[in-house]
Amino acid sequence: MINLKKIIKILxxxxxxxxxxxxxxxxxxxxxxxxxxxxxxxxxxxxxPDECNNLKIALISDIHYNSFMDKERLSAMIEKINQASPDIILFAGDLFDKPDQIPVNDAVREELIQLLKTLEAPYGKFAVLGESDHASRQLEEGMQNIFYYADFELLNNTSVLLHKDSTHSINLIGIDSQIGGKPDINKAMENIDTNNFTIVLTHAPDLAGSLPLNNIDLVVAGHSHGGQIALPMFGPLFRKDGARKYTHGTTTVNNTVIIVGNGLGTTDFDIRLFAPPQCIMIRLTNK
Structure with missing residues (x-):
């Protein structure tokens, strides 16, 4: 005999x-x-150094503009990032989404330049390239122009010294993408004073496995999107080459901190579950 109550409960x-x-x-x-x-x-x-104590660094990546990410969406994100008042902004690569398939015209480039210019950071904005930025030689050259006119300094296997109203400094090293790029760790770390606090900015976080971490204090990267879809307790549903070991969040290897952001945009499908868009606001302190 059919148990109607049980069926109703199951339904x-x-x-x-x-x-x-x-x-x-x-x-x-x-x-x-x-x-x-x-x-x-x-x-x-x-x-x-004391002069850099409480320095706020905003890590963003993976905008993937010109597909799901449009002017309205990015403008709202930039507004919220600016409200957090970072001192420095680091962009970890991938400006456009599949530029080899979705054409990037002059109007789109100019639109993105104007949006990126509105990002506010009194002590500098710095960037590295991701694999999407390496889709073609012409695109790479276009990326250089976009970053220049948007007031970003592009770091391609090179380094700069970060200052905050003093001569005391922090090393910032930018290394090209492990995926699609030509990372040159030795060149990037030439003439680095390892007595300084040292940050490596790169696109694909698994490059950390090839870095001399004993000379690096902080590695920041993107690329993974946090999987875009993640499952509680299981982590990202999808893992990319270059972000299979370090997929999201913060990991400490000996004395080196590795931080991987989820990025801002989406690719392939416009959805994020348990892997929201992120701006990682990193506060450096000696206390």
């Missing part, structure tokens, strides 16, 4: 589960992709 549970799943898909598709999370992270080291 009710299935309906609730379906509603929860549909709600997650709706949120991931129409809400999460448009909201950048400001994630605060503190890095402590006695190598940080």
């Amino acid at each position: 009710s549970v299935m309906l609730i589960a379906a509603c929860i799943f549909a709600g997650m898909i709706f949120y991931g598709t129409f809400v999460s992709v448009k909201r950048v999370n400001i994630v605060n992270q503190t890095v402590i080291s006695n190598k940080i």
